[in-house]
Amino acid sequence: MALHATSSRDSVRAAAEGEPEWAGDASRRPAAFYSAVFAQIEEVGWERLVSGKGDGGVSCLVFRILDDQGRNHLLEITLPMNYPSSPPCLVADVPYLPELQWSKGSRLKDVVCQFQEHLKILQDYWSIMDDIDKVLWVVDPTKPTFAMSHRRIALGDDCYLLLHVNARKPRSLPEVRFLGTDGKLDRLITNWRKYCKKWSADKKFHENLSTVLDFALPPPPSVNIEDDEQVDCGICYAKHLPIDDELGTHSGGTTDYTCENPSCSRAFHSVCLRDWLRAITTTRQYVKMINTQEAKTIFLPPPYELVYSMILYFLTIYPFSPDGTSQVVRRSVWELPLLQRPCCREDHRPLKQSSEADFS
16 A cells, blocks of 8 residues: 655544555564654654655655755655664665665664765766766766766767766766767767876866867757757767668668657668668567568657667767776677677766776
8 A cells, every 4th residue: 555745643643544455464563663763753744755665654654855956856765664673775866875874763864864974975076977968978877866877978070978877976087988980089088097097186076077088068058059960870889880882771770760769869871770680689580470460550669768788789889998998899799699789788877998097
């Protein structure tokens, strides 16, 4: 049973008492438990309670917490059966959770206070991420959450920089990976190795990035320009196919197909779509169903979900080895089993490629 936000203690008590009989006594807690939790919610503030569910609406509580910059955070607190002997479990949209200090005498207000202190620690990190989203040309994620510490930055000329900011040390040198075509990233990679020690914790993130790359980073496009720029292929991330005789009439061509799904609406090269469809096993399964007249429509996962692995197919990735030298990795993603492809990482964060320690 779910309990929605309310400022009435009597409403919550009524919800607890109104638990259906078929729920069974095995899953119910002692009456003293509910009284204790109601009192602890009172200490936190009923106006902060967003929802509650399970065991009369008190075993899983969600509170709304505002940080110093007015950002709205939802803290989900799950109370174990032996609460308060055991600490509660926390879930929140943050890059990492605090180490909860807990004793048998601890209460919900102590959890909320510790989480508020944790939010204060993360203020500098979120300010840096806000600065990145505001000043640089961020193409992914389009709707970042508070927990996301990665960004894909457009450098122009079909070149990109995947970076991961350390939430614990947001002003330190980030982990990076360069994406682009042959020859276009050599200067940037050389500059990164040469000037990475110029990274200063006293400078703004985008200023540091520009200094280390020795490159004027392009600003985010205007709304109108952005619409024009979103013609790059959702699979290979290039606007134009390479000039190659094997591609025939498609050689050097632009995107020629747009997904009809409103939630996608991505542009693609038909050649990329054809190769992608041939590569996944689900396509063959669906086609088999159609051939046996068991289905009339082919349902396929959106190609955009596989973007990170498709990059490896058309682009050259330059990871850094621990000694600071660059290596060129050329391997088709079709050689990899589906579950081994980078796109199957839920957080889509770039793998660790370089860090401050790599250049010390």
